[in-house]
Amino acid sequence: MQQASLVPLTVGAPPVSRPSWLGLSQAEQERWLTETAGQPKFRRKQIEKWIFQQRASDFGQMTDLPQALRERLAAEFSLFTGQVVKHQVSRDGTEKLLIEYPAVGRHGPGRIECVLIREKLRRTICVSSQVGCGMGCVFCASGLDGVDRSLQVNEILEQMLRITALLPPDERLSHIVMMGMGEPLANLGQVLPALEVASSDLGLGISPRRITISTVGLPKSIDRLLAVGKRYQLAISLHAPTDALRNQIVPTNDKVGIAAIMEAADRFKAETGRRLTFEYVLLGGVNDTLEAAEDLAELLAGRDALLNLIPYNPVAGLPYVTPSGTAVARFRQVLEDRGVVVKCRQRKGDDIDAACGQLRRVVAAAPIDSEGAALAAAGPGSVAVDPDRAPLS
Numbered sequence: 001m002q003q004a005s006l007v008p009l010t011v012g013a014p015p016v017s018r019p020s021w022l023g024l025s026q027a028e029q030e031r032w033l034t035e036t037a038g039q040p041k042f043r044r045k046q047i048e049k050w051i052f053q054q055r056a057s058d059f060g061q062m063t064d065l066p067q068a069l070r071e072r073l074a075a076e077f078s079l080f081t082g083q084v085v086k087h088q089v090s091r092d093g094t095e096k097l098l099i100e101y102p103a104v105g106r107h108g109p110g111r112i113e114c115v116l117i118r119e120k121l122r123r124t125i126c127v128s129s130q131v132g133c134g135m136g137c138v139f140c141a142s143g144l145d146g147v148d149r150s151l152q153v154n155e156i157l158e159q160m161l162r163i164t165a166l167l168p169p170d171e172r173l174s175h176i177v178m179m180g181m182g183e184p185l186a187n188l189g190q191v192l193p194a195l196e197v198a199s200s201d202l203g204l205g206i207s208p209r210r211i212t213i214s215t216v217g218l219p220k221s222i223d224r225l226l227a228v229g230k231r232y233q234l235a236i237s238l239h240a241p242t243d244a245l246r247n248q249i250v251p252t253n254d255k256v257g258i259a260a261i262m263e264a265a266d267r268f269k270a271e272t273g274r275r276l277t278f279e280y281v282l283l284g285g286v287n288d289t290l291e292a293a294e295d296l297a298e299l300l301a302g303r304d305a306l307l308n309l310i311p312y313n314p315v316a317g318l319p320y321v322t323p324s325g326t327a328v329a330r331f332r333q334v335l336e337d338r339g340v341v342v343k344c345r346q347r348k349g350d351d352i353d354a355a356c357g358q359l360r361r362v363v364a365a366a367p368i369d370s371e372g373a374a375l376a377a378a379g380p381g382s383v384a385v386d387p388d389r390a391p392l393s
């Protein structure tokens with residue numbers, strides 16, 4: 001297996017200010033092609049195929065388009081607007097990109113993370129939906145500074161394309177999890193069109209069954225998602241079985257409450273037929289007690305649900321601890337004895353700070369240029385410095 005390393009990737013390409021082609025809806029793309037560029041409508045599909053299937057990273061590569069069209073597209077649009085600030089490769093094959101997107105309106109440039117997780121035949125991307133996060137879960141790195149802004153459709157798609165580009169030509173992304181930075185249900189207006197492209201045949205062709213939207217639990221938005229009629233998988237970050245405990249861990253809970261979340265989850269299950277997933281980050285001494293396990297079993301027993309137990313991935317500066325293997329096993333046993341289906345999520349990319357929001361914090365203080373220069377000097381594929389985080393802190 002590869003050593004954890006810091007690899008430069010397209011270092012130096014500055015973000016461009018031209019609008020992204022990926023930010024246009026299908027109708028807008030067709031209108032521009034027919035009305036502005038005087039081209040037939042089918043050019044849109046040609047372009048889409050180049051981007052999503054042939055992994056073109058600029059319009060010049062789209063050789064079956066007329067030269068003049070390629071030039072006009074390149075003059076008026078960009079494909080990618082972000083800049084890869086850091087690319088890390090974990091010993092276990094997990095890869096992580098830190099991307100900086102340019103300023104939008106009153107918001108300055110914003111950094112987000114996306115992760116490629118390799119597991120047997122699966123190639124999963126963990127996608128960010130916002131710069132930062134407004135939910136404030138007490139153990140999570142993403143929300144420590146609140147939310148800056150929501151990502152745009154093209155910025156969400158760009159993550160998928162840049163991660164796809166890390167795969168060899170005979171591999172493709174098989175799964176998407178909206179589990180990176182941000183709350184996807186607080187940005188459905190941009191997340192849904194991006195997932196529409198990701199799940200379409202001309203796009204990435206990933207079945208909605210293999211696309212999971214993870215949420216802190218916002219009942220109205222769960223209903224909105226349901227109304228769209230696409231059968232995505234829903235994962236709810238529960239983290240506690242009672243309101244008293246959840247209020248301490250998930251600040252949004254005191255205005256919502258577990259009962260309303262479970263009702264929305266049940267409606268989602270009833271209408272989509274999709275088995276629900278509940279995520280539960282185990283925080284040593286906080287929510288990993290036998291009492292919590294009993295209460296959780298009570299809440300989930302009888303529901304067709306999968307419980308994903310996630311041992312806490314430590315975040316620098318936060319007081320929480322990962323429970324011992326014995327504590328995790330004991331917690332799990334209580335639930336399994338009561339018939340709950342439990343999975344314990346394998347930790348991936350520990351050596352590259354792959355839990356959401358972590359990398360961004362570690363490099364927050366470092367300017368792109370000097371980092372890029374340092375990485376470039378180290379040479380592609382070389383281990384720049386000590387594999388873990390020495391160069392970043």
Ligand code: SAH
Pocket residue numbers: 133135137139140141178179180181182183184214215216235236237279280281310311312313314315355356
């Ligand atoms: N806002 C959404 C999606 C982003 S977080 C949500 O709350 O679901 C994705 C998952 O990672 C959530 O279950 C979250 O609780 C978990 N997570 C965040 N920080 C973590 C950490 N330090 N260790 C383990 N899991 C973490």
